[in-house]
Amino acid sequence: MNHLLEVSGISVTFDGFRAINNLSFSIGTAELRAIIGPNGAGKTTFMDIVTGKTKPDEGRVIWGEKSTNLLKLNEAKIARAGVGRKFQRPTVFEDQSVAENLMMALKANRAPWSVLFWRPTKADHFKVAALAEEVGLGDSLARKSGELSHGQKQWLEIGMLLAQEPRLLLVDEPAAGMTLAEREQTTALLVDLARTRAVVVVEHDMEFVRRLGCKVTVLHEGSVLAEGSLDHVTSNPKVIEVYLGR
Amino acid sequence: MKPGFLAKNPSVLTFLLVLAIFTLAITFLSDAYGSGLVSTSMVKTLGKTLCLCLIAIAMDLIWGYTGILSLGHFAFFGLGGYMVGMWLMFARTRDIVLASAGGALPMTPQELSDAIASQIFGVVGASELPTVWAFAGSLPAQLALVVLVPGLLAFVFGWLAFHSRVTGVYLSILTQAMTLALSLYLFQNDSGLRGNNGLSGLQNIPGIEGAGQDAVSVWFLWASALALALGYMLASFIVSGKFGSVIRGIRDDEARVRFLGYSVESYKLFVFTLTAVIAAIAGALYYPQAGIINPAEMAPIASIYLAVWVAIGGRGRLYGAVVGAAFVSLVSTWFTGGRVPDVNLGFYTVKWVDWWSVLLGLSFVLVTLFAPKGLAGLVDLVQGLRPPRRGGTPLGPDDGSLQEQEAVE
Ligand SMILES: Nc1ncnc2c1ncn2[C@@H]1O[C@H](COP(=O)(O)OP(=O)(O)OP(=O)(O)O)[C@@H](O)[C@H]1O
Ligand SMILES: [Mg+2]
Numbered sequence: 001m002n003h004l005l006e007v008s009g010i011s012v013t014f015d016g017f018r019a020i021n022n023l024s025f026s027i028g029t030a031e032l033r034a035i036i037g038p039n040g041a042g043k044t045t046f047m048d049i050v051t052g053k054t055k056p057d058e059g060r061v062i063w064g065e066k067s068t069n070l071l072k073l074n075e076a077k078i079a080r081a082g083v084g085r086k087f088q089r090p091t092v093f094e095d096q097s098v099a100e101n102l103m104m105a106l107k108a109n110r111a112p113w114s115v116l117f118w119r120p121t122k123a124d125h126f127k128v129a130a131l132a133e134e135v136g137l138g139d140s141l142a143r144k145s146g147e148l149s150h151g152q153k154q155w156l157e158i159g160m161l162l163a164q165e166p167r168l169l170l171v172d173e174p175a176a177g178m179t180l181a182e183r184e185q186t187t188a189l190l191v192d193l194a195r196t197r198a199v200v201v202v203e204h205d206m207e208f209v210r211r212l213g214c215k216v217t218v219l220h221e222g223s224v225l226a227e228g229s230l231d232h233v234t235s236n237p238k239v240i241e242v243y244l245g246r
Numbered sequence: 247m248k249p250g251f252l253a254k255n256p257s258v259l260t261f262l263l264v265l266a267i268f269t270l271a272i273t274f275l276s277d278a279y280g281s282g283l284v285s286t287s288m289v290k291t292l293g294k295t296l297c298l299c300l301i302a303i304a305m306d307l308i309w310g311y312t313g314i315l316s317l318g319h320f321a322f323f324g325l326g327g328y329m330v331g332m333w334l335m336f337a338r339t340r341d342i343v344l345a346s347a348g349g350a351l352p353m354t355p356q357e358l359s360d361a362i363a364s365q366i367f368g369v370v371g372a373s374e375l376p377t378v379w380a381f382a383g384s385l386p387a388q389l390a391l392v393v394l395v396p397g398l399l400a401f402v403f404g405w406l407a408f409h410s411r412v413t414g415v416y417l418s419i420l421t422q423a424m425t426l427a428l429s430l431y432l433f434q435n436d437s438g439l440r441g442n443n444g445l446s447g448l449q450n451i452p453g454i455e456g457a458g459q460d461a462v463s464v465w466f467l468w469a470s471a472l473a474l475a476l477g478y479m480l481a482s483f484i485v486s487g488k489f490g491s492v493i494r495g496i497r498d499d500e501a502r503v504r505f506l507g508y509s510v511e512s513y514k515l516f517v518f519t520l521t522a523v524i525a526a527i528a529g530a531l532y533y534p535q536a537g538i539i540n541p542a543e544m545a546p547i548a549s550i551y552l553a554v555w556v557a558i559g560g561r562g563r564l565y566g567a568v569v570g571a572a573f574v575s576l577v578s579t580w581f582t583g584g585r586v587p588d589v590n591l592g593f594y595t596v597k598w599v600d601w602w603s604v605l606l607g608l609s610f611v612l613v614t615l616f617a618p619k620g621l622a623g624l625v626d627l628v629q630g631l632r633p634p635r636r637g638g639t640p641l642g643p644d645d646g647s648l649q650e651q652e653a654v655e
Binding site for chain 2: 051053074077079093095100104111
């Protein structure tokens, strides 16, 4: 199987505390993967490393057909290489409208000079409207995103992620603050997206993970504790002990 | 700029109209071209104020929009002034030397250069032309340097600072240190720019001795108004499109902008360098109207005043910056000019010349605390009376996060 992202043997230490410990992980070009694990297991830190926010002390992060070393790239370049990220807390530009947020995320040349002279075409307006529609914000395009509810901000951020057209989506706790109906919608969307690209979902909610129906990686104290189907990992005694038993 | 830009930005059109009417009105009230109701020195003050409005736009771009509190833009302003001042002083001294040589034997270039040098640098006890004056004889060269020297300094400084990811207060301190270092350097006599004497006699424009100061002052008013108009249009072009979205995004959450794939450092560097050049052009127009420039003009306090103007006017809005700079600098001239009657409290006499800084500082604190939108916020109050044009009322980030908390609960 060919891998889109291959993380091998990474470790990170924060002030003497090992947040990630010899972690290895890989995902294919069109695969859905859930990562679960107790608080502080290192799930967010793992995403920080892949997206370039945190540099690991050791290990390798290899990307794509050309086997690019992501550790050599900065955050912006990694994002341009095709890694999109949704944060644990919704982070949208609250001072700007939904349309502006989406327009900024839309895949296009990111260099200052071309951005300066870039003006949206009809097709761009159409794309933004379609994206907004897809995430249920079709009639909120002109609203400031700061006015949106928590759940709507989550959706807007997902919309921005889609606008980037990434090859790998890292999604940190997407369902937080969403209603049951919204959660179902989110799972459907993620499953659909994973048909054409790689999607990694961090989630605490077991029901949510079950609906994703994908391979699960259990993280504990910065390394992989178990990997496999949800039923497989939830019957693992070690997993029950550190995570489910509590 | 595409056609329709003005139509899409009605506030730009309003601004340009107001500026044009103002400039015409002053022209028709001036000594040279009108009734003489406005004195030449007043025309100069107004012309200088327009230059200050231009640098305030630069400050608003870098601080109000991009979120970088630069305390160094007056250094670029001063450098622009020095660059144009060198030509003004050199060319005028050359004319004087040539005139006084009269019908005597023609001078060799070396003799001429030495004569000019001893005229200009006599005060600092030097008689040779420093190398930084190499191009001072050429107006086009010095005009190019107005852009190149501050632009290059800003580029190198910005590159080093932004690529090592210095942000926030540390960056402000760094820009202030740069400003201080530059002004201290210029204070030295052997800096080649006449130390604390600075450059003087800049109001006399070589080649147009025929025209009096009353006419020249109006010409500079026009030039300053034109520069301000162009600067305003450029700035609103920059902030109106996606570029504006990106820099406001950098101001609010630069990490998030990085994860969208934008190279935050390049954007900061771009805006920093561009605004330095705008500031330099403003300075190059300001000092011929002021007549004199010395290193004290570039002291860090000047850049702090600039931040105060923009804050009082309302940052994050171009007309706010302009209003703030015009209002505060004119009021400041009025107070410090000694023309405001002292207030006798019986036990103490409030001398405005001394107390103005306190008053300014106080209003800065009050505006920051109670009216963060500044004077431009008044426009919102007026517009609030009309039905809002857009889908919703603007809520600040604070209100947004409030809803977020509610949603979590
Ligand atoms: N920048 C940092 N400095 C110091 N410690 C950190 C830093 N980032 C993370 N940590 C620590 O590393 C550990 C892993 O954190 P991480 O945020 O990755 O956990 P998580 O699995 O995402 O947890 P949660 O489920 O609560 O989101 C935690 O103990 C955290 O306190
Ligand atoms: Mg986390």
